[in-house]
Amino acid sequence: MTQGRLPPLNPLRAFEATARHGSVTAAARELHVTHGAISHQIKALEATLDVQLFERGAQRLKLTPQGALLLPTVSKAFEDIAATTALIKRPTTSGELTVTCVPALLSLWLIPRMNQFTEQYPDIRLTLIASNESDHLHSSDVDVCVLYGHGNWADCWIRLWTTLKLFPVASPTLLNMRPLRSVRDLRNHVLLHGDDGREWNTWLAAADATEHARGAQHFMSDARLSTEAAVYSQGVALGDTITASHLIAKGELIVPFDLTVPANNAFYVACRNEVRNAPIVKVFIDWLFASLETDTITEPQTSARRIIRPRNGKVSAQERLATPPSIPTTRPKRLDRALKRRAKIDIR
Numbered sequence: 001m002t003q004g005r006l007p008p009l010n011p012l013r014a015f016e017a018t019a020r021h022g023s024v025t026a027a028a029r030e031l032h033v034t035h036g037a038i039s040h041q042i043k044a045l046e047a048t049l050d051v052q053l054f055e056r057g058a059q060r061l062k063l064t065p066q067g068a069l070l071l072p073t074v075s076k077a078f079e080d081i082a083a084t085t086a087l088i089k090r091p092t093t094s095g096e097l098t099v100t101c102v103p104a105l106l107s108l109w110l111i112p113r114m115n116q117f118t119e120q121y122p123d124i125r126l127t128l129i130a131s132n133e134s135d136h137l138h139s140s141d142v143d144v145c146v147l148y149g150h151g152n153w154a155d156c157w158i159r160l161w162t163t164l165k166l167f168p169v170a171s172p173t174l175l176n177m178r179p180l181r182s183v184r185d186l187r188n189h190v191l192l193h194g195d196d197g198r199e200w201n202t203w204l205a206a207a208d209a210t211e212h213a214r215g216a217q218h219f220m221s222d223a224r225l226s227t228e229a230a231v232y233s234q235g236v237a238l239g240d241t242i243t244a245s246h247l248i249a250k251g252e253l254i255v256p257f258d259l260t261v262p263a264n265n266a267f268y269v270a271c272r273n274e275v276r277n278a279p280i281v282k283v284f285i286d287w288l289f290a291s292l293e294t295d296t297i298t299e300p301q302t303s304a305r306r307i308i309r310p311r312n313g314k315v316s317a318q319e320r321l322a323t324p325p326s327i328p329t330t331r332p333k334r335l336d337r338a339l340k341r342r343a344k345i346d347i348r
Helices: 009-021 024-031 035-049 067-090 103-120 133-139 172-177 183-188 198-206 223-231 247-248 279-294 317-321 333-341
Strands: 095-101 124-130 144-149 155-162 164-167 189-195 218-219 236-240 266-269
Touching: 009 024, 009 035, 009 067, 024 035, 095 103, 095 279, 103 124, 103 144, 103 223, 103 247, 103 279, 124 279, 133 144, 144 279, 155 279, 164 198, 189 198, 189 223, 198 236, 223 236, 266 279
Parallel strands: 095 124, 095 144, 189 218, 189 236
Antiparallel strands: 144 266, 155 266, 164 236
């Protein structure tokens, strides 16, 4: 629509406020004008459009079909104008930034690196919200979302942050009490789920263990809880190459098997299209990707050479000689020697 065909701005404001409140008096109060001024502006808009926008006579104003058709577009336009105006007024690299993030990634990856961001951008105040809800993508109260999912969210800017590999993890204390010498031994352990069970099913299928008997299982709302439960020796969880690496490096979790599988979903960074180029948003997104590049993401080092055999029961010479890349650990030497003594057993 060209500028010459647009209705006047003030009548549109009067119409939007009146329709939102269902009251001329409330609209007049919001816009700091008189009751008569609002009525005049609405009549002017109806004359310009040559349609009736409100049904008169009722105690509460009711929109006509034409008014109901116009209201969402007008409301969205004013919201966009307000949001863009706020971005223009926002300083380049200072102010408040609200970020929602997958709970496990927030607790186990982002928060340990917050000091690095603060050192680079000391004038940015972060509000961090643990959430994987994609509805935040369309909220004007949220600037950036880091989500775990399929990446097909509509009407927003999205970029793949990283894919993941999954593998079982357990605490050294638990494995000292109840060793995992083979996949079959998982039946003697509690399986900890951070989802509805799909990811464990994927790993067990890759290990040719879907038909093996299972013991107790607990389901939790997200991977942060299942990982924390594993740290506290409550069972065996699925870790990933991003969020579990620090706990493995500190020796709080051990990787008992050498099999990893791709995760069903991936981590994505996303935001509303209208805020993508805001300087304060851009520097945070750029920092996220730069921080990931500086991390050394490797295959987890197993606590023992537990090779998961394929169905034919054979392991190639290459598999026998291969040594998985390591995540450095600080486990006590006595624990390392104990683990190596249990390292003689292959998984069938």
